């Protein structure tokens with residue numbers, strides 16, 4: 001689905017030298033490379049505080065811990081996302097409240113959020129799924145009206161721009177009270193191991209989150225709150241700093257591939273190409289088609305036989321996952337999500353395509369889809 005080896009080859013001398021430097025100066029944890037990356041990411045995102053941490057799941061957990069949410073508090077999120085989003089809500093003994101997504105963008109339906117609000121609701125976690133922003137103007141409006149926190153799960157859309165109704169442009173993840181991201185290798189800004197970060201413009205929340213990621217301490221060995229240990233290591237930070245400089249070019253390469261796919265599939269009524277909302281750019285963490293009257297498994301088998309990867313993000317809606325079964329929810333409750341889980345397919349998308357490969361992928365897809 002990605003070509004991390006090809007991408008590495010192009011930045012190898014720079015990466016190898018940065019790693020070698022850290023091996024020599026042994027500043028593995030909290031070294032200058034971490035501070036430098038943090039500061040460069042703050043500038044890139046135009047956000048006051050970036051708090052690096054160990055992975056994207058921790059980022060979400062730390063955000064919820066810093067908001068001091070209490071067991072039983074309700075957190076509204078989407079039924080169509082990677083499990084991490086709901087996992088941390090459940091781990092903290094908060095109550096996940098799921099809502100359906102919009103059929104065109106696959107992102108959380110703001111009107112469904114408003115309908116799901118109860119006196120126990122404390123926070124909303126929109127996910128900027130597959131690389132484009134959810135409708136943040138509407139979500140922030142609902143949050144202000146009901147005095148709720150907004151935590152953006154930006155693991156898939158780092159670098160995307162959000163165009164607000166007021167004319168301002170913001171980077172994805174910097175609009176809500178807190179934004180969270182992941183630097184998992186296959187993410188748009190990926191390191192060579194695990195990594196994550198939290199963003200906020202709120203000084204107090206930033207201070208609280210810095211305490212939470214560091215065992216709940218501000219002064220060494222004095223623990224004011226129960227925290228966790230969640231750090232980005234220096235080697236990963238150095239790699240990320242090198243890739244951050246290229247993040248916009250990486251997004252352009254993904255967009256080029258997505259446009260190529262869109263053109264190739266435009267006339268095919270069995271494939272619906274991904275739609276981008278007007279208020280956001282799309283950085284195509286995934287390129288996801290909705291199939292119509294196509295045997296999806298056979299299509300995947302066909303692609304595999306031609307050496308082409310494909311994947312289903314995601315095959316099971318959150319409310320039908322075994323660990324998350326809940327008498328509040330039944331099959332049929334989130335019809336858009338349930339239909340998407342049955343019909344979506346994601347094609348390879350990354351930064352290293354040439355036209356020949358894109359042609360091979362698209363013609364292989366069409367060969368199967370058009371055969372009857």
Ligand SMILES: *Cc1c(COP(=O)(O)O)cnc(C)c1O
Pocket residue numbers: 055056057058081082084085127153155156181182183184194195196
């Ligand atoms: C990848 C991802 C996460 C978790 O990130 P990790 O670094 O793997 O913990 C959370 N939410 C979404 C939507 C993701 O895609």
